[in-house]
Amino acid sequence: MGKVGPVEPPPFTTTRVPDLPIPVPSPPPALYPTWYAPQPASIFPNLSLPSGFIFGVATSAYQVEGATKMEGKGPTTWDWASRQPDFIQDNTTADVTDLQYYLYKEDAARVAAIGVTAHSFSISWARIFPFGVAGSPINQLGIDHYSDLIDYHWSVGVEPVVTLFHWDTPLALVAYYGGFTSPQIVDDFVKYTINIILMMIPPRYTFNEPSVYCGWVGSYPFTMADISLAPGVNSSTANYQCAYNLVKAHAGAVRAFRALNISGEIAYKNNDFIGTAWRSNSTQDAIAVERHAAFGIGLYADPIYTTGDWPDIVKETVPSDYLPRFTEEETKEIAGTADFFAIDAYASQYIAAPPNGIEACATNMSDPLWPNCNSVMLYDSNAGWAVGPSPDPASNSWLQATPQNLRGYLKELQTRWPTDKMFISEFGFDEPFENDRTEMYQITEDATTTNYFMTNLGEVLLAIHEDGIPLMGTFSWGMIDNAEWNYGLEPKFGIQHVNYSTLERTYKRAAYALCKSQHSPTITHI
Ligand code: NOJ
Numbered sequence: 187m188g189k190v191g192p193v194e195p196p197p198f199t200t201t202r203v204p205d206l207p208i209p210v211p212s213p214p215p216a217l218y219p220t221w222y223a224p225q226p227a228s229i230f231p232n233l234s235l236p237s238g239f240i241f242g243v244a245t246s247a248y249q250v251e252g253a254t255k256m257e258g259k260g261p262t263t264w265d266w267a268s269r270q271p272d273f274i275q276d277n278t279t280a281d282v283t284d285l286q287y288y289l290y291k292e293d294a295a296r297v298a299a300i301g302v303t304a305h306s307f308s309i310s311w312a313r314i315f316p317f318g319v320a321g322s323p324i325n326q327l328g329i330d331h332y333s334d335l336i337d338y339h340w341s342v343g344v345e346p347v348v349t350l351f352h353w354d355t356p357l358a359l360v361a362y363y364g365g366f367t368s369p370q371i372v373d374d375f376v377k378y379t380i381n382i383i384l385m386m387i388p389p390r391y392t393f394n395e396p397s398v399y400c401g402w403v404g405s406y407p408f409t410m411a412d413i414s415l416a417p418g419v420n421s422s423t424a425n426y427q428c429a430y431n432l433v434k435a436h437a438g439a440v441r442a443f444r445a446l447n448i449s450g451e452i453a454y455k456n457n458d459f460i461g462t463a464w465r466s467n468s469t470q471d472a473i474a475v476e477r478h479a480a481f482g483i484g485l486y487a488d489p490i491y492t493t494g495d496w497p498d499i500v501k502e503t504v505p506s507d508y509l510p511r512f513t514e515e516e517t518k519e520i521a522g523t524a525d526f527f528a529i530d531a532y533a534s535q536y537i538a539a540p541p542n543g544i545e546a547c548a549t550n551m552s553d554p555l556w557p558n559c560n561s562v563m564l565y566d567s568n569a570g571w572a573v574g575p576s577p578d579p580a581s582n583s584w585l586q587a588t589p590q591n592l593r594g595y596l597k598e599l600q601t602r603w604p605t606d607k608m609f610i611s612e613f614g615f616d617e618p619f620e621n622d623r624t625e626m627y628q629i630t631e632d633a634t635t636t637n638y639f640m641t642n643l644g645e646v647l648l649a650i651h652e653d654g655i656p657l658m659g660t661f662s663w664g665m666i667d668n669a670e671w672n673y674g675l676e677p678k679f680g681i682q683h684v685n686y687s688t689l690e691r692t693y694k695r696a697a698y699a700l701c702k703s704q705h706s707p708t709i710t711h712i
Pocket of ligand 1: 246249394395530612670671679
């Protein structure tokens with residue numbers, strides 16, 4: 187499709203086979219004196235992770251694969267969007283990034299070597315159906331690629347955990363009918379799902395972070411005339427139409443999976459948090475927390491886990507020509523279409539009511555905070571202290587290290603959408619200023635990220651043992667540095683560094699800390 191323009195070719199185009207075993211250099215010295223901060227081996231010496239606890243890492247196709255135009259792949263919305271003026275903050279593309287498309291063997295073996303037991307990755311729909319639509323030609327090279335990738339993961343002892351859709355919509359579907367803003371997507375997604383199950387593997391997740399994805403579709407550059415929204419949809423209604431179609435696509439895919447009678451459990455990756463009132467004595471802030479929960483996690487989790495319908499707060503605020511209502515039959519088809527709860531638990535912060543009050547905002551569609559009518563606050567209301575350390579300035583609008591809030595956050599989830607099996611499907615941090623460093627000994631010393639993982643994992647242990655949260659595994663984002671969407675290559679979320687000239691990978695301190703926490707003599711599996 188000519189719309190994308192020239193694509194940077196990869197430096198090589200065959201799958202590299204690593205020599206095994208992968209050498210793992212000796213671990214770094216202790217970060218602090220033991221009296222100051224616990225070493226991984228001494229966090230709660232008497233507590234153990236449950237037997238079979240999954241220690242995973244995560245990636246997604248667009249962010250790590252590169253090989254954008256290789257082996258029959260069709261273009262995706264992100265291949266196109268990454269070329270639109272002023273969209274990617276550092277003007278990079280993901281044309282090559284980590285070239286995991288050809289380096290997946292090395293990547294799987296490298297995480298296996300440090301004790302990781304699972305890799306959560308996504309399949310690029312446009313590699314299977316370059317034209318997106320059901321009934322269009324299937325790209326056998328794409329099937330062969332992912333089949334080999336899956337087999338190789340098993341062969342090195344890393345469980346492949348598949349997400350069907352991590353935001354990289356086939357561009358053809360957007361050009362044909364407006365992608366997820368059109369109800370036509372439902373059938374195409376269900377047929378794509380069935381093909382993956384029959385030809386490859388039962389997926390663990392349908393969608394990654396639906397609210398973030400649907401948040402994009404109504405904004406620049408996705409609303410530009412030359413890629414189009416569905417007829418009758420505009421930038422104000424696009425994200426609601428997307429939510430409606432996406433929930434139906436999820437439910438349709440899960441029902442199709444269940445009808446095949448193939449064993450496996452399926453859900454989707456939730457994101458966001460419930461939060462706590464910014465001013466603890468403010469009733470308005472307490473209501474704002476409920477609005478945040480309803481318009482955030484609740485928009486998807488209420489239909490799928492509990493009622494089959496949108497949260498009441500949402501229905502009371504957003505008219506049906508924005509957010510279509512489900513029929514009674516659809517409600518029945520949607521409720522219960524997830525076998526467990528997965529949360530991308532990055533951070534949990536404060537929530538405040540709008541300055542003019544919730545009522546004034548909720549009843550005024552031109553209020554800048556309508557319809558959610560709440561704001562996330564990254565500092566406290568008393569002295570203005572941050573909720574937690576900031577990440578790299580390149581992505582600091584949403585992320586902070588907030589381990590002290592994790593247990594409360596998980597408890598809130600469990601109260602609202604009870605489950606007997608929960609996963610932290612992603613958590614992670616981008617080390618401040620890492621992109622400015624040139625020396626490897628400085629790059630690998632990712633102290634803030636190490637602290638993020640260690641403190642959150644300590645709270646995971648307490649959440650399991652003290653709060654009874656049925657956490658069965660965690661997935662660290664990311665397995666390697668990668669293309670952070672509109673922020674580009676600058677934020678460094680990887681537990682391994684990637685040299686974008688040579689493509690060489692190097693373990694950072696965080697990788698060792700994670701692996702030592704798993705293998706330490708005191709944090710053993712029970
Ligand atoms: C969650 C998203 O799923 C992933 O794509 C992103 O890179 C990380 N958060 C970090 O922002």
